[in-house]
Amino acid sequence: MALLEIIDLHARVEGQEILKGLDLVIEPGTVHSIMGPNGSGKSTLANVIAGHDAYEVTSGQIRYRGQDLLEMEAEERACAGVFLAFQYPVEIPGVSGMQFLRAAVNARRRAAGEEELDAARLLGLFREKAEVVNIDMALLKRAVNEGFSGGEKKRNEIFQMAVLEPTFAVLDETDSGLDIDALKIVADGVNSMRHEDRGFLVITHYQRLLDYIVPDFVHVLMDGRIVRSGGKDLALELEAGGYAPVGA
Amino acid sequence: MSSNEEIAVLAQRDYSRYGFVTDIESDTLPPGLDEEVIRFISARKDEPQWFLDWRLRAFRHWQKMTEPTWAFLRHEPIDYQDISYFSAPRQGPQYQSLDEVDPKLIETYNRLGIPLQEQKRLAGVAVDAVFDSVSVATTFKEELAEAGVIFCSMSEAIREHPELVEKYIGSVVPYSDNFFATLNSAVFTDGSFVYVPKGVRCPMDLSTYFRINEAKTGQFERTLIIADEGASVSYLEGCTAPMRDENQLHAAVVELVTLKDASIKYSTIQNWYPGDEKGRGGIYNFVTKRGKCLGDNSHISWTQVETGSAITWKYPSCILQGDHSKGEFYSVALTGNRQQADTGTKMIHIGRNTSSTIISKGISAGQGQNTYRGLVKILKGASHARNYTCCDSILIGDRCGAHTFPYIDVNNTTSSVEHEASTSKVAEDQLFYCRQRGLDQENALSLIINGFCKDVFKELPMEFAMEANALLAVSLEGSVG
Numbered sequence: 001m002a003l004l005e006i007i008d009l010h011a012r013v014e015g016q017e018i019l020k021g022l023d024l025v026i027e028p029g030t031v032h033s034i035m036g037p038n039g040s041g042k043s044t045l046a047n048v049i050a051g052h053d054a055y056e057v058t059s060g061q062i063r064y065r066g067q068d069l070l071e072m073e074a075e076e077r078a079c080a081g082v083f084l085a086f087q088y089p090v091e092i093p094g095v096s097g098m099q100f101l102r103a104a105v106n107a108r109r110r111a112a113g114e115e116e117l118d119a120a121r122l123l124g125l126f127r128e129k130a131e132v133v134n135i136d137m138a139l140l141k142r143a144v145n146e147g148f149s150g151g152e153k154k155r156n157e158i159f160q161m162a163v164l165e166p167t168f169a170v171l172d173e174t175d176s177g178l179d180i181d182a183l184k185i186v187a188d189g190v191n192s193m194r195h196e197d198r199g200f201l202v203i204t205h206y207q208r209l210l211d212y213i214v215p216d217f218v219h220v221l222m223d224g225r226i227v228r229s230g231g232k233d234l235a236l237e238l239e240a241g242g243y244a245p246v247g248a
Numbered sequence: 249m250s251s252n253e254e255i256a257v258l259a260q261r262d263y264s265r266y267g268f269v270t271d272i273e274s275d276t277l278p279p280g281l282d283e284e285v286i287r288f289i290s291a292r293k294d295e296p297q298w299f300l301d302w303r304l305r306a307f308r309h310w311q312k313m314t315e316p317t318w319a320f321l322r323h324e325p326i327d328y329q330d331i332s333y334f335s336a337p338r339q340g341p342q343y344q345s346l347d348e349v350d351p352k353l354i355e356t357y358n359r360l361g362i363p364l365q366e367q368k369r370l371a372g373v374a375v376d377a378v379f380d381s382v383s384v385a386t387t388f389k390e391e392l393a394e395a396g397v398i399f400c401s402m403s404e405a406i407r408e409h410p411e412l413v414e415k416y417i418g419s420v421v422p423y424s425d426n427f428f429a430t431l432n433s434a435v436f437t438d439g440s441f442v443y444v445p446k447g448v449r450c451p452m453d454l455s456t457y458f459r460i461n462e463a464k465t466g467q468f469e470r471t472l473i474i475a476d477e478g479a480s481v482s483y484l485e486g487c488t489a490p491m492r493d494e495n496q497l498h499a500a501v502v503e504l505v506t507l508k509d510a511s512i513k514y515s516t517i518q519n520w521y522p523g524d525e526k527g528r529g530g531i532y533n534f535v536t537k538r539g540k541c542l543g544d545n546s547h548i549s550w551t552q553v554e555t556g557s558a559i560t561w562k563y564p565s566c567i568l569q570g571d572h573s574k575g576e577f578y579s580v581a582l583t584g585n586r587q588q589a590d591t592g593t594k595m596i597h598i599g600r601n602t603s604s605t606i607i608s609k610g611i612s613a614g615q616g617q618n619t620y621r622g623l624v625k626i627l628k629g630a631s632h633a634r635n636y637t638c639c640d641s642i643l644i645g646d647r648c649g650a651h652t653f654p655y656i657d658v659n660n661t662t663s664s665v666e667h668e669a670s671t672s673k674v675a676e677d678q679l680f681y682c683r684q685r686g687l688d689q690e691n692a693l694s695l696i697i698n699g700f701c702k703d704v705f706k707e708l709p710m711e712f713a714m715e716a717n718a719l720l721a722v723s724l725e726g727s728v729g
Contacts, residue, residue: 050684054676078686090681094699103695104685111686143699160685 001066003028003168003199004049009060010224011048017058018044020224026168029196033210034203035235036221037243042203043087045221046172049201050084051077064168078104079111081167085157085174089145097140097156101126101163108164129162133189151182158189165193170201175209187212207239277334283307285333286434292334293403293437296410306423306433313427319590320619320651323532323559326497333435333468395451397481398443402470405441412443416474420503420540420567428499428561429536432468436501439470442481444510450481453709469500475510477543482513484712498557499534508543508570513551515708519719520556525614527586530558537564538594541573541602549576550593551707553716555723558587563621565594568602568630575604578704580716582723583616583648592622592653597630597663608639609701612648613724619651624665626658633663641671642700644693644724694721 004026011019018041026032036042047055049062051074062069069077092100105125106116117125130137135155145153154174161169171190175183190200190213202213210218210232218234219226222243228234277285286307290300315326392399398409406413423433444450475481498520504512514537523530533556539548550564560583566575577593595604610618624635641650650671658665674696682692697720698705705713 050680052680073688074680074683075686075688075692078684084684086681086684090675090677092678092681092696092699094702095695100682100685100695103682103687103691107686107688107691164685 002026002063003065004069004201005061005063007061007063009045009048009062010058011044011055011060012058013044013047013055018224019048019060021060022221022225024219024226026199026201028199029194030216031194031200031202031213032217032219033213033215033235034201034219034221034226035205035207035238038205040221041224042221043172046084046087046170046201046203049077049170050074050082075107076111079108083161083164083166083169085154085161085169085171087172087174087176089148089153089157091146092144093146095144097142097144098122098126100144101140101160104160104164125163129159132162132192133159134185135159150177151179154178154186155182155189158186162189162193167197168199168201169193170203172203173205174202175204175206183209184212207235210235277332279330279332281328281331281333281435289334289435289437293406295403295406298410298414299406302418302423303434306430307435309424310427310430310434313430315427319561319621320617320653321559321561321588321590323588326532328431331497334437391451395448396445397448397450398441399454400441402436402439402441402472405472409441409443412474413441413472416503416505417470417472418503420505420538421501421536426536428534429501432470432499432501432536436468436470439472439500441471442473442483444475444479444481446476447478448476449479453482453484455484455486467496467498467500469498471500471502472505473503473512473514474505475507475512475546477507478509479507480511480513482709483515484709485514485516486518486712486715497532497534500536502535502537502564504537504539504548506539506541506543506546506548506570506573509545510543511547511549512539513549514539514564515712516550516552516554517712517715517719518552518554518556518560519723521558522556522585522587523558525585527558530587531556532559533557533562534559535562537562538567539565539575540567541570541575541599543573544570544599545572546570547574547576549578549707551576551578551704552580552591553704553708553712553719554579554581554589554591555719557589560587560589560591562589562591563593565596566604567596567598568604568633569598570602571599572601573599574602576707577604577606577608577622578707579608580611580701580704580720581609581618581620582611582613582720583618584613584723586615588617588619590619590621592620594623594625595635597624597626597633597635599630601632602630603634604636606635606637606639607703608637609704610639610641610650611644611697611700611720611724612641612650613644615647617649617651619653621653621655623655623657625655626660626663626665628659631660631662633660635663635665637666638668638703640669640700642697643671643673690721690724693724697724 002025006022006024009019009022034042044055048057057070102122109116126140133155139152148156157174174186178186202215215232218230218232220228283304286303290303421429423430442454473483504514506512520531521529541548548566552564554560564577568575575595581589581591583589592608593606606622608620610620612618620639626633639652643650652669654667656665678696679692682695698717705716708716
């Protein structure tokens, strides 16, 4: 069974149709990359998968491990293992990173019928994952994303992903605004999580990230449709020639 | 008449004509207010003549006063002649142990989640429980007595410690202070009294639970807390009320006095019945709370979490008279449904180098209206006084309101005043971010609001902070979606 199957997806936001018949199949254990110019619908796709209320699906289907994803609330999708690393992570004043993740971890465990983790076990889990993504534990004591640098916010997203261990993760332009060192840390974090049961959808504007997270498949999104798919070499080709020849 | 005989006499009375609403029989005055009512209350409390005279002065003054209208509140007029001014549980107020307390009363406490017995053992908190107007159980009295701390009902203090009461009652909130405080001075039936002697750090947090359980009975509590030189005490006040259809008036007065180097920390959780979603019922809460830092280097801190009542009119204030004295006000006020709150503080700087901090967090949901009203007044002689004020409001939904009325009056050139204010909406993006991580809508909202209130919650004693978290979550249920 495919991990994620998108069939003829149409979606709009603020009355404007953005996705116009998108098809995509992602098998477990694979990394897919979606590239495309600004306004082609990349972030809309990420938000529709995650279940943002502002994005309205007008027709089409998304099946996640055989389930109808569009029938599920955003939190149900999250608890079923769908994760979105946000392009613009949101600040939550007064809520520490620890508090936030404790609530998230335990919400998922409750949904799965598992026992909630106590403070000591959570701290152990956070320490272990902080090491993987090379994030300072001190960051977790601060309010979520408040006063974080761009790089800290993105690394924090990857840290959350490492803690929550999703089955399917969408990375929405996680590379934007990162210097090369931060980019490597983010990529290492993702690579360390590659697993035969897990799938990734890496949305990016630049080929650069794909030097570090090497995808199995690359898709080109233009005007709400996937216009071309290929292997990792397609990204290099786009880098050299731009999007214009693809769409033509 | 001994108290046993009195109980026997009371027990034989015919109570049916009063239409009692609980199984605990009360003896309740018929509605109405005149000098006879005040004499009755005073006599029932075995008060000395000087105290009756004080009440009567207040009453005569009150008759010349009119209800204030400046608050940002709207409600039906209150008929003060339609309120009963005295209601006492049938049994007398003097108990040596909880075993003597009417088991029905204990059961009521338990239903409200206030297991008195357990609290005694587990929390180490002395509880002076007020059921309607008469104190029925005071615990931990002996341990406190060992430290020299007096913690008793106001009625008892008037009888047993008249010199302290006479010296301090009305010294912070005079009987002529304002319409509601004056009414309270005339008709209050009971409340708590605390005296912490020189150099004593009160060995435990003191706590009173207030209950309103008598339909159409105004509640007029009077609390007086005195911390003598170098003394310190933390006082916890928590309130709940059972469901009631009719509006109930509550007009309490709390006075705090700190002498040199003393400190009082006063924490409140107020969750009286707020009325239903159509605005029916709910408590009208007109409270005067004020502390006076009389001595140099003394400290008064108010922390309040106000989630209940249909109407809240409340300004816990500090008069910073002693040099280097310090006043603080930390407040979370939540209004949902059709609740209205007009709350804030007054910081009056009189002494030199006095400082004050005001942190106010207003949360409006449903059709709630939430007003912050604060005065920072720095008198001429208060050289180098400092104030910091931060008032933030957050709106949930698009039918509620947040309002801020800060008054700043500075009369010298050496002082500094800072004021920060913000109003925000709970952002869809914040909710979505939390939900994407697995939190449902209500948990997400509760997490965001608790974060918003963090600067106030961290001032609460631990067990109160946890209650406050739970209370906000319950109060916000159903406000999104």
